[in-house]
Amino acid sequence: MSSFPRSTVLGYPRIGPRRELKRALESYWDGRSTRAELEETGAELRERTWRRLAELGLAGLPSNTFSLYDQVLDTAVLLGAVPRRYLDAEDPYFAMARGTAGLAPLRMTKWFDTNYHYIVPEIDAETVFELDAAKPLAELRQARELGFETRPVVIGPVTFLLLAGALERLEEVLGCYEELLAILAAEGVEWVQLDEPALVADRSPEELAAVTAAYERLGSAPSRPGLFVASYFGDLGEALPVLAATPVEAIGVDLVRGGLDRLAALAGKTVVAGVVSGRDVWRTAPGRALSLLRAVREHAADVVVSTSCSLLHVPYDVAGEDGLDPALRARLAFAEQKVAEVVELAHADFQGAEAPAASVALADPVVFEGRGPYVERAAAQAAHLRLPALPITTIGSFPQTGELRAARAAVVAGTLEEAGYDRRVEAEIERVIRLQERLGLDVLVHGEPERNDMVQYFAEHLDGFAVTANGWVQSYGSRCTRPPILHGDVGRPAPITVRWARHAQSLTDKPVKGMLTGPVTIVAWSFVRDDLPLRDVVFQVADAVRDEVRDLEAAGVSIIQVDEPALRELLPLRRASQADYLEWAVAAYRRATSGASDRIQIHTHLCYSDADQILAAIDGLDADVTTIESARSGARILGAVGSFGRGLGPGVYDIHSPRVPSEAEVEELLRETLKVLPAGRVWVNPDCGLKTRTYEQVEAALANVVGATRRLRDELGAM
Numbered sequence: 001m002s003s004f005p006r007s008t009v010l011g012y013p014r015i016g017p018r019r020e021l022k023r024a025l026e027s028y029w030d031g032r033s034t035r036a037e038l039e040e041t042g043a044e045l046r047e048r049t050w051r052r053l054a055e056l057g058l059a060g061l062p063s064n065t066f067s068l069y070d071q072v073l074d075t076a077v078l079l080g081a082v083p084r085r086y087l088d089a090e091d092p093y094f095a096m097a098r099g100t101a102g103l104a105p106l107r108m109t110k111w112f113d114t115n116y117h118y119i120v121p122e123i124d125a126e127t128v129f130e131l132d133a134a135k136p137l138a139e140l141r142q143a144r145e146l147g148f149e150t151r152p153v154v155i156g157p158v159t160f161l162l163l164a165g166a167l168e169r170l171e172e173v174l175g176c177y178e179e180l181l182a183i184l185a186a187e188g189v190e191w192v193q194l195d196e197p198a199l200v201a202d203r204s205p206e207e208l209a210a211v212t213a214a215y216e217r218l219g220s221a222p223s224r225p226g227l228f229v230a231s232y233f234g235d236l237g238e239a240l241p242v243l244a245a246t247p248v249e250a251i252g253v254d255l256v257r258g259g260l261d262r263l264a265a266l267a268g269k270t271v272v273a274g275v276v277s278g279r280d281v282w283r284t285a286p287g288r289a290l291s292l293l294r295a296v297r298e299h300a301a302d303v304v305v306s307t308s309c310s311l312l313h314v315p316y317d318v319a320g321e322d323g324l325d326p327a328l329r330a331r332l333a334f335a336e337q338k339v340a341e342v343v344e345l346a347h348a349d350f351q352g353a354e355a356p357a358a359s360v361a362l363a364d365p366v367v368f369e370g371r372g373p374y375v376e377r378a379a380a381q382a383a384h385l386r387l388p389a390l391p392i393t394t395i396g397s398f399p400q401t402g403e404l405r406a407a408r409a410a411v412v413a414g415t416l417e418e419a420g421y422d423r424r425v426e427a428e429i430e431r432v433i434r435l436q437e438r439l440g441l442d443v444l445v446h447g448e449p450e451r452n453d454m455v456q457y458f459a460e461h462l463d464g465f466a467v468t469a470n471g472w473v474q475s476y477g478s479r480c481t482r483p484p485i486l487h488g489d490v491g492r493p494a495p496i497t498v499r500w501a502r503h504a505q506s507l508t509d510k511p512v513k514g515m516l517t518g519p520v521t522i523v524a525w526s527f528v529r530d531d532l533p534l535r536d537v538v539f540q541v542a543d544a545v546r547d548e549v550r551d552l553e554a555a556g557v558s559i560i561q562v563d564e565p566a567l568r569e570l571l572p573l574r575r576a577s578q579a580d581y582l583e584w585a586v587a588a589y590r591r592a593t594s595g596a597s598d599r600i601q602i603h604t605h606l607c608y609s610d611a612d613q614i615l616a617a618i619d620g621l622d623a624d625v626t627t628i629e630s631a632r633s634g635a636r637i638l639g640a641v642g643s644f645g646r647g648l649g650p651g652v653y654d655i656h657s658p659r660v661p662s663e664a665e666v667e668e669l670l671r672e673t674l675k676v677l678p679a680g681r682v683w684v685n686p687d688c689g690l691k692t693r694t695y696e697q698v699e700a701a702l703a704n705v706v707g708a709t710r711r712l713r714d715e716l717g718a719m
């Protein structure tokens with residue numbers, strides 16, 4: 001086999017520089033275009049990517065990094081792991097991804113510690129693995145016709161099976177991989193990339209033995225291309241010597257997050273050195289990158305310059321972001337700029353840009369111990385709020401109407417005055433308040449109509465953040481987010497939510513919750529400066545939230561919710577670092593909320609099904625009331641919440657589905673909850689915000705929630 005090209009990237013964004021794939025997908029799903037037209041858009045996007053990467057001077061081009069929905073789902077298809085019930089659907093691929101009228105989709109969850117979501121493969125006794133290499137072959141051949149030799153990228157067998165929870169099927173799956181390698185070799189492919197990001201998390205001896213088994217077997221396949229096993233999102237740790245002992249020729253290491261410790265084991269291998277970060281938007285500091293490359297060269301047979309992971313997790317291009325401060329723009333690198341850096345680093349003359357000296361505004365890491373013990377607070381709040389048993393509330397957002405989105409766009413375009421927009425927001429708040437009163441909810445919300453997004457809205461109003469015009473990053477399928485860029489010291493120049501909260505409260509005698517996003521979530525869903533420890537950045541944001549909490553209290557708001565849905569997401573992949581993270585994350589939350597007096601009821605909200613893993617930390621947040629996803633995940637969480645010491649609202653309405661739950665279903669969930677929690681601590685609420693639903697669905701569902709709760713209240717009263 002020939003030597004590995006001098007420079008490469010592990011993958012590239014695929015949604016399109018102007019989100020062309022998003023539009024093509026949604027038009028196909030709505031029946032406005034054909035599958036062939038969708039494929040055509042895909043082919044154009046791939047062509048554009050290869051041409052651009054080649055123009056930028058990148059030597060090693062990847063293929064099969066494109067996907068119509070998700071690369072893990074593509075791997076399931078590649079290996080024949082398509083559950084039988086989807087085979088009769090009109091389009092089985094999208095049936096698995098999104099469901100159909102009669103079929104629920106496969107489960108979706110977060111890709112390691114990113115905000116990208118993949119489709120979880122379903123492997124059971126029925127699964128018969130059978131290779132279907134059509135997609136990688138088609139992409140390889142398309143590139144070839146355009147004059148490009150590419151390196152097909154596939155998720156590796158160990159990571160694929162670990163994600164599916166089916167490592168015991170390794171032998172069967174390896175047969176498919178062997179077959180794939182033979183097909184690619186016959187096509188004249190020189191190198192294939194097998195992604196094994198699961199190896200950067202803690203792995204048991206059995207799992208490491210699976211790594212050995214897999215790569216010994218694939219390495220001794222009679223006919224195969226060069227094997228490049230890519231790891232990313234952290235340090236390979238003890239998996240590194242294990243992998244290095246197998247016959248694979250090239251190993252990819254993430255040197256942005258990982259260390260140099262065990263690199264001596266890589267003697268004789270080609271090391272694909274991930275020195276340009278695929279997880280942030282900053283230009284690479286040349287000093288560090290060059291010294292890392294020098295250090296690797298001392299050990300490895302051959303060193304290739306690369307990104308630390310796929311560039312899927314960053315936007316396309318800084319060019320066109322004219323709204324950004326030029327000084328900030330000069331520090332930024334999106335996918336295009338990162339490719340250029342990789343190319344330059346592969347030539348010795350790399351200049352790059354040293355990061356400016358950090359403006360260190362270290363927050364005092366001490367928790368503010370402002371609040372009294374929970375029992376005392378609970379008594380003060382009960383006297384003040386006078387809520388019924390099983391109080392009913394919602395999570396914050398109500399349906400976002402097309403008119404509101406259009407009005408927001410009109411303000412940006414300059415065709416609608418701010419004052420006119422504000423009046424529309426106020427009218428929407430009034431509608432939401434009236435609706436909640438009519439339905440009979442107990443703790444109301446203003447509905448968040450002024451927010452485009454629960455993080456971006458705060459970023460737009462805080463110092464130290466910038467928002468991009470076109471910095472879209474794929475979240476799942478056709479969904480993209482535009483993460484704000486946290487680039488400087490954070491401050492809150494003026495109150496952000498107070499005027500809306502005050503307006504909402506003026507319309508009703510029922511309590512209206514103030515609604516804020518917590519410090520961990522604001523940081524988790526932004527691109528963050530890398531010149532300060534993450535903890536210090538989170539504390540700065542916590543102080544800004546703390547100011548807002550204080551102003552809400554001063555404005556007469558008696559319940560304040562501070563959401564932390566991303567608390568679980570930032571949890572480090574390695575257990576050894578988790579306790580430290582949870583400690584500072586919890587401290588930041590308490591710092592943000594502990595300025596409120598005991599009389600103020602603090603709520604928090606978390607969604608996503610795996611909250612049970614961090615339940616102790618959630619308890620540590622010390623919020624008076626926690627609302628949490630439960631209905632969607634079959635009330636699994638109820639098994640773990642018995643010891644929870646404060647108010648808790650396990651969701652009784654799965655808002656991810658357009659389905660309206662019946663009164664009986666809600667009642668059943670409430671009865672389950674009352675078996676594990678004392679009635680005095682139970683709250684009644686949906687799983688999450690209602691903004692993706694329609695008013696019709698929300699009204700019907702909440703009416704059933706109220707009906708079921710009233711019946712149980714009557715029973716409790718009779719006891």
Ligand code: MET
Pocket residue numbers: 395396397454515563565605607688689690691
């Ligand atoms: C992803 S959590 C969302 C919480 C937010 N308050 C809402 O209701 O939309």
Ligand SMILES: [Zn+2]
Pocket residue numbers: 395565605606607687688689
């Ligand atoms: Zn939520």
